[in-house]
Amino acid sequence: MLVIRRRAGETFLIGPDIQVELLEVGATQVKLGITAPRNISILRKEVHVTRMQNEAASREISTLELASLARRFQK
Amino acid sequence: MPHIPTKYFGSLEYRDEDVVQFPCGLPAFEEERQFLLIEPADRAPLQFLQSVRQPGLCFLALPILVVDQAYRLTMTLEDLVSLDLDTTRQPLIGSDIECLAMLVALENKAPSVNLLAPIVINRRNRRGIQAIRVDSAYSHAHSLAGPEAVCS
Numbered sequence: 001m002l003v004i005r006r007r008a009g010e011t012f013l014i015g016p017d018i019q020v021e022l023l024e025v026g027a028t029q030v031k032l033g034i035t036a037p038r039n040i041s042i043l044r045k046e047v048h049v050t051r052m053q054n055e056a057a058s059r060e061i062s063t064l065e066l067a068s069l070a071r072r073f074q075k
Numbered sequence: 076m077p078h079i080p081t082k083y084f085g086s087l088e089y090r091d092e093d094v095v096q097f098p099c100g101l102p103a104f105e106e107e108r109q110f111l112l113i114e115p116a117d118r119a120p121l122q123f124l125q126s127v128r129q130p131g132l133c134f135l136a137l138p139i140l141v142v143d144q145a146y147r148l149t150m151t152l153e154d155l156v157s158l159d160l161d162t163t164r165q166p167l168i169g170s171d172i173e174c175l176a177m178l179v180a181l182e183n184k185a186p187s188v189n190l191l192a193p194i195v196i197n198r199r200n201r202r203g204i205q206a207i208r209v210d211s212a213y214s215h216a217h218s219l220a221g222p223e224a225v226c227s
Contacts, residue, residue: 046207049215050192051103054205056179057134057189058104066083066135069180070118072219073141 081125082133084113094127095196095203098157102192102205107132110203112173112196122175124194136175139193140168142217148174150195154206158197172197176217177205185220 004012011021017037024031034042043051061069076088089111100107109127120141126132139146148165155162158172166172173196176188190213196203 044207044209046191046209046215047102050189050205050207053177053179053189053192053215054101054103054134056181057177058132059181060082061135061180063083065180065182066118066121069135069178069186070121072186073120073137 079111079125079127080130081111081113081123082131083123084115084125087111087113087125092201095124095201097203097205099204101134101194102207104132110134121178124175135178135180136194137178137188139174139176139190142176142188142219143190146174146190146193147212148193148195148206149208149210149212150206151209154195154204157204158195158202159200160197166195166197170198179216185218187216187218189215190217191215 006012006022008022008025011019013019018040019035021033021035022030023033036042076090078086078088081087093111095110095112097108097110099105104126107126107128111125111127113123113125115121115123120138122136122138124134124136146168148168150160150165152162155166160166160171168174175194175196176190177192177194178186178188180186192205192207192215194203195206
């Protein structure tokens with residue numbers, strides 16, 4: 001992992017088009033400003049992984065599998 | 076009473092008050108705003124979140140306390156506001172809200188639940204949200220494999 005040090009007000013680039021500015025540094029949070037082309041999607045990581053999990057969770061489950069899942073939790 | 080076709084239970088009769096409204100949908104399913112929470116006795120403690128609009132869309136979930144008895148819910152202020160919950164404290168699982176963990180069960184893989192983003196339903200107004208945590212206290216893919224999965 002690349003680690004760089006920046007102060008509030010400073011900026012770095014990812015590729016030629018994506019610019020990240022460190023707007024504010026607080027005790028427990030930092031505020032970032034991101035400038036990127038429209039086709040680049042920017043998501044908080046927890047939202048991204050939840051989207052992926054929801055897509056996986058929407059797939060069909062067989063009746064057999066359902067029964068065995070329920071049994072796992074029954075006493 | 077109205078009926079809807081469901082993914083796993085054929086045509087099902089329901090009462091309007093059993094429908095849970097998700098004002099923002101669910102991540103990746105933002106257009107699905109209404110779900111029916113189905114709790115069949117013979118599949119307990121599994122619960123099913125059936126989309127009212129799309130018969131083919133039904134999620135499986137488990138009460139979060141079944142997965143982790145000590146689960147500590149931390150909702151953001153924004154999420155509390157969106158469910159019209161008291162913003163001065165975290166809601167109580169059971170009395171204020173229902174809290175479910177979305178289940179992922181893919182073939183040839185141990186099932187897992189998303190503890191990072193529990194489904195929270197306000198019991199008073201039947202409004203729901205997938206409350207994504209901003210901390211990293213819980214995993215988005217908590218595995219149910221191994222002996223601890225058998226609830227004792």
